[in-house]
Amino acid sequence: MKIAVVVYGSPTGSGAAASAYRYVSAALELGHEITRVFFYGEAVHTATALAAPPQDENDLLSRWQQLGQARELDLVVCIAAALRRGVLDADEARRHEKEACNLAPGFTLSGLGQLTDATLNSDRVITFGG
Amino acid sequence: MQEADKSLLVVVRHGPYQGQLAREALDAVLTAAAFEQPVSLLFMDDGVFQLTPNQDGSAIDAKNLATMLAVLPMYDVDRVYVELDSLNLRAISPESLTLPATPVGGHALRDLFVNNAHLLSF
Numbered sequence: 001m002k003i004a005v006v007v008y009g010s011p012t013g014s015g016a017a018a019s020a021y022r023y024v025s026a027a028l029e030l031g032h033e034i035t036r037v038f039f040y041g042e043a044v045h046t047a048t049a050l051a052a053p054p055q056d057e058n059d060l061l062s063r064w065q066q067l068g069q070a071r072e073l074d075l076v077v078c079i080a081a082a083l084r085r086g087v088l089d090a091d092e093a094r095r096h097e098k099e100a101c102n103l104a105p106g107f108t109l110s111g112l113g114q115l116t117d118a119t120l121n122s123d124r125v126i127t128f129g130g
Numbered sequence: 131m132q133e134a135d136k137s138l139l140v141v142v143r144h145g146p147y148q149g150q151l152a153r154e155a156l157d158a159v160l161t162a163a164a165f166e167q168p169v170s171l172l173f174m175d176d177g178v179f180q181l182t183p184n185q186d187g188s189a190i191d192a193k194n195l196a197t198m199l200a201v202l203p204m205y206d207v208d209r210v211y212v213e214l215d216s217l218n219l220r221a222i223s224p225e226s227l228t229l230p231a232t233p234v235g236g237h238a239l240r241d242l243f244v245n246n247a248h249l250l251s252f
Contacts, residue, residue, distance in 0.1 A: 006250065008252075040154060041151060042149075078154075080154075081150070111161070112161035113164075113165065115158060115161065115250075116162045119138055119162070120165070122248075125249065127250060
């Protein structure tokens with residue numbers, strides 16, 4: 001089955017982001033196709049490269065990056081939601097004249113059209129948080 | 131893929147000025163409409179407060195959400211529903227709402243969830 005995953009929950013303020021990761025891992029294990037993971041709202045903070053959690057805590061960012069690379073996942077962060085919250089790639093940092101960028105490797109900034117596209121081209125859309 | 135398989139129901143359950151959720155829900159609806167995806171919009175729980183008249187967010191430096199929602203008809207988003215129990219619990223009259231929304235409950239509410247292929251909840 002083709003499944004799109006939408007994440008709204010903050011990585012620290014809710015369990016939603018961690019649940020989404022576990023869900024995607026499990027779905028892939030069962031042979032399903034993950035068409036896209038779309039990070040929206042507070043979930044854009046999942047993709048900041050600057051999070052430095054204590055070593056004995058769950059490092060959600062690394063886990064997404066590893067899974068994304070291993071399974072060639074399309075990890076898309078909503079650009080409007082990200083700009084509003086200070087998650088920028090190099091291009092956006094330049095465009096908005098900011099001193100630094102922090103979008104973690106493995107993630108892409110793109111528009112809400114990617115969310116619509118995912119719903120149009122998937123059998124199921126599964127939402128975490130919101 | 132058949133037309134029916136693409137339909138989207140967006141459920142709005144939070145108040146208008148609780149963080150960015152309401153705005154980001156509206157953005158998702160407008161994007162779906164721009165892609166000509168059949169989209170229905172359902173306001174329920176505290177989401178019905180988004181449709182109340184005379185909103186003024188100026189005291190908290192927030193843009194008036196009702197004004198932003200008013201663009202929906204221009205994007206041909208005309209399947210707008212509001213859950214009747216949510217209105218009644220909050221003593222809001224269906225006639226007072228800022229958008230023409232169809233009050234639904236019971237079977238009509240269930241049908242909305244059954245008849246749309248996908249659901250996004252905000």
